[in-house]
Amino acid sequence: xxxxxxxxxxxxxxxxxxxxxxxxxxxxxxxxxxxxxxxxxxxxxxxxxxxxxxxxxxxxxxxxxxxxxxxxxxxxxxxxxxxxxxxxxxxxxxxxxxxxxxxxxxxxxxxxxxxxxxxxxxxxxxxxxxxxxxxxxxxxxxxxxxxxxxxxxxxxxxxxxxxxxxxxxxxxxxxxxxxxxxxxxxxxxxxxxxxxxxxxxxxxxxxxxxxxxxxxxxxxxxxxxxxxxxxxxx
Amino acid sequence: xxxxxxxxxxxxxxxxxxxxxxxxxxxxxxxxxxxxxxxxxxxxxxxxxxxxxxxxxxxxxxxxxxxxxxxxxxxxxxxxxxxxxxxxxxxxxxxxxxxxxxxxxxxxxxxxxxxxxxxxxxxxxxxxxxxxxxxxxxxxxxxxxxxxxxxxxxxxxxxxxxxxxxxxxxxxxxxxxxxxxxxxxxxxxxxxxxxxxxxxxxxxxxxxxxxxxxxxxxxxxxxxxxxxxxxxxxxxxxx
Amino acid sequence: xxxxxxxxxxxxxxxxxxxxxxxxxxxxxxxxxxxxxxxxxxxxxxxxxxxxxxxxxxxxxxxxxxxxxxxxxxxxxxxxxxxxxxxxxxxxxxxxxxxxxxxxxxxxxxxxxxxxxxxxxxxxxxxxxxxxxxxxxxxxxxxxxxxxxxxxxxxxxxxxxxxxxxxxxxxxxxxxxxxxxxxxxxxxxxxxxxxx
Numbered sequence: 001x002x003x004x005x006x007x008x009x010x011x012x013x014x015x016x017x018x019x020x021x022x023x024x025x026x027x028x029x030x031x032x033x034x035x036x037x038x039x040x041x042x043x044x045x046x047x048x049x050x051x052x053x054x055x056x057x058x059x060x061x062x063x064x065x066x067x068x069x070x071x072x073x074x075x076x077x078x079x080x081x082x083x084x085x086x087x088x089x090x091x092x093x094x095x096x097x098x099x100x101x102x103x104x105x106x107x108x109x110x111x112x113x114x115x116x117x118x119x120x121x122x123x124x125x126x127x128x129x130x131x132x133x134x135x136x137x138x139x140x141x142x143x144x145x146x147x148x149x150x151x152x153x154x155x156x157x158x159x160x161x162x163x164x165x166x167x168x169x170x171x172x173x174x175x176x177x178x179x180x181x182x183x184x185x186x187x188x189x190x191x192x193x194x195x196x197x198x199x200x201x202x203x204x205x206x207x208x209x210x211x212x213x214x215x216x217x218x219x220x221x222x223x224x225x226x227x228x229x230x231x232x233x234x
Numbered sequence: 235x236x237x238x239x240x241x242x243x244x245x246x247x248x249x250x251x252x253x254x255x256x257x258x259x260x261x262x263x264x265x266x267x268x269x270x271x272x273x274x275x276x277x278x279x280x281x282x283x284x285x286x287x288x289x290x291x292x293x294x295x296x297x298x299x300x301x302x303x304x305x306x307x308x309x310x311x312x313x314x315x316x317x318x319x320x321x322x323x324x325x326x327x328x329x330x331x332x333x334x335x336x337x338x339x340x341x342x343x344x345x346x347x348x349x350x351x352x353x354x355x356x357x358x359x360x361x362x363x364x365x366x367x368x369x370x371x372x373x374x375x376x377x378x379x380x381x382x383x384x385x386x387x388x389x390x391x392x393x394x395x396x397x398x399x400x401x402x403x404x405x406x407x408x409x410x411x412x413x414x415x416x417x418x419x420x421x422x423x424x425x426x427x428x429x430x431x432x433x434x435x436x437x438x439x440x441x442x443x444x445x446x447x448x449x450x451x452x453x454x455x456x457x458x459x460x461x462x463x464x465x466x467x468x469x470x471x472x473x
Numbered sequence: 474x475x476x477x478x479x480x481x482x483x484x485x486x487x488x489x490x491x492x493x494x495x496x497x498x499x500x501x502x503x504x505x506x507x508x509x510x511x512x513x514x515x516x517x518x519x520x521x522x523x524x525x526x527x528x529x530x531x532x533x534x535x536x537x538x539x540x541x542x543x544x545x546x547x548x549x550x551x552x553x554x555x556x557x558x559x560x561x562x563x564x565x566x567x568x569x570x571x572x573x574x575x576x577x578x579x580x581x582x583x584x585x586x587x588x589x590x591x592x593x594x595x596x597x598x599x600x601x602x603x604x605x606x607x608x609x610x611x612x613x614x615x616x617x618x619x620x621x622x623x624x625x626x627x628x629x630x631x632x633x634x635x636x637x638x639x640x641x642x643x644x645x646x647x648x649x650x651x652x653x654x655x656x657x658x659x660x661x662x663x664x665x666x667x668x669x
Binding site for chain 3: 002003004020023024027030031034063064065066067070071073074075077078094095098099101102103104105106107108109110112113116118121122125136137139140141143144145146147148150151152154155159172173175176177179180181183184185187188190191192194195198199202203204205206
Binding site for chain 2: 193
């Protein structure tokens with residue numbers, strides 16, 4: 001996994017909203033074109049984004065290995081058929097190009113993650129989505145980041161306890177249901193304590209919003225996002 | 235000042251608080267003792283309107299808690315057991331800012347309160363640290379800072395020493411002592427007096443939802459043992 | 474001393490909402506943690522996680538609205554960079570172009586459907602008191618939905634036929650998902666978990 005890393009790249013200085021706009025624009029542009037020329041352009045843009053954001057290519061590909069397996073498996077499946085000629089590589093070309101552009105979108109996304117701390121993403125969401133949904137979404141994202149390591153540790157403890165009590169001899173069903181019961185009841189116990197603590201600290205619908213401000217570097221980012229969206233018309 | 239006037243409260247018709255009347259003055263260091271199930275936690279949760287009485291009233295600075303929950307929750311900061319489950323953000327500074335943000339304060343005021351609160355618990359400059367990487371005692375102190383950032387007149391702690399080792403307990407007690415000296419009223423609920431009885435102005439013991447003992451610690455703590463409360467040797471010896 | 478009206482504008486979130494919200498957020502975190510809770514499974518190139526079980530539990534124990542909100546929150550946190558998607562990845566691109574993102578997008582709807590069928594509306598009841606057939610119907614509907622979403626997304630993104638897509642991302646996982654459905658039923662019948 002490739003988390004946020006503090007740095008001073010151009011992407012780190014951008015407002016999260018303009019980075020999200022570029023990300024969306026790129027996905028729209030990449031997913032609406034499959035011509036080799038368009039894919040070449042997308043590849044060059046991806047390379048530029050990765051270099052300026054200092055995203056390590058090898059480690060990023062390794063992080064997305066699960067997705068890569070499926071991206072390779074997909075085109076392979078289409079080359080097979082249930083009868084003569086059994087295997088037809090030409091069938092797989094379109095899907096292979098489609099898989100490739102999906103990979104490009106993932107790489108651009110890695111640049112977003114590396115350059116954007118949680119509080120920025122959260123602020124972008126809370127400032128973009130108005131009212132109560134935005135409030136709960138913003139606070140909820142912070143809670144997921146906070147409790148993810150806690151609940152991972154819970155699941156690890158549960159697994160170790162099961163293994164200690166002859167867990168490997170248990171059926172898969174028993175293991176899944178035991179993990180589910182213990183994992184969820186612990187999570188809910190924590191949630192009930194958390195709810196009290198949040199109330200004691202005046203959890204409100206109208207808090208001070210996180211600060212965010214656009215600067216001059218955001219203008220070209222938005223222009224790029226706009227151009228990417230308009231490229232759909234080409 | 236926190237006042238309980240004839241407060242009664244029950245779950246499923248079983249009384250947990252039975253006609254409790256009590257006044258906790260500003261600046262007082264109160265130890266609220268009692269065995270599990272004696273009603274301590276339920277009493278505390280009435281201080282800031284997390285529970286509302288079935289009958290009777292609770293007042294904070296003369297105002298009804300039920301009618302002014304925001305005022306009650308800012309004036310009475312509350313810290314619960316299990317600090318690990320009380321944090322709303324992954325990093326220290328972001329968590330301590332939660333209370334003042336909810337009050338809609340200006341960003342500069344929020345930052346100022348976070349600094350002051352972290353200073354009060356000896357965690358200055360550690361805003362960016364991940365809460366998960368802190369020790370148990372540090373987590374307890376950050377939880378206290380989260381309550382202090384509301385700028386309360388009283389700090390209420392429910393079993394704050396559960397699961398803490400000796401040095402961690404000492405670091406928390408030390409901070410409570412400093413806060414008490416600077417004028418914050420402190421209420422500590424515990425079933426084990428050894429850590430805090432030396433600081434207390436007043437020991438209140440609960441039994442079956444009623445106040446059984448209400449006394450300065452230097453007078454007559456011997457009755458507490460019968461209520462299932464651990465009284466440290468050193469204090470018994472004072473009498 | 475505080476002035477009389479200092480915090481008059483503060484609108485507190487109602488206690489019952491805070492409680493459901495906290496449970497929804499922690500279930501979202503559990504969903505993220507479950508990405509590493511894998512069970513060994515020979516038919517898949519990638520490890521099979523217990524995430525579908527968590528989607529079921531969201532509908533069963535949080536009901537349609539908070540259950541769907543919880544899984545939606547999981548997606549939002551992942552988009553914001555939390556390492557909660559398969560292979561412990563995160564970022565907005567996963568939702569936009571991951572070949573199996575169709576499953577992710579359908580998970581909140583599946584939680585909603587499970588919740589609606591089991592609770593017969595928006596008011597929560599204890600799933601242990603719901604007839605077994607209703608629970609099975611709800612879980613089955615939710616599961617079929619995720620297959621529909623996952624398969625059609627894959628077919629659209631990679632440009633395969635629906636059948637080819639189903640062969641690649643859905644059919645191999647049916648036995649594992651039936652196991653998770655059985656686990657959800659065991660959990661419900663045990664009555665070990667309470668709704669708010």
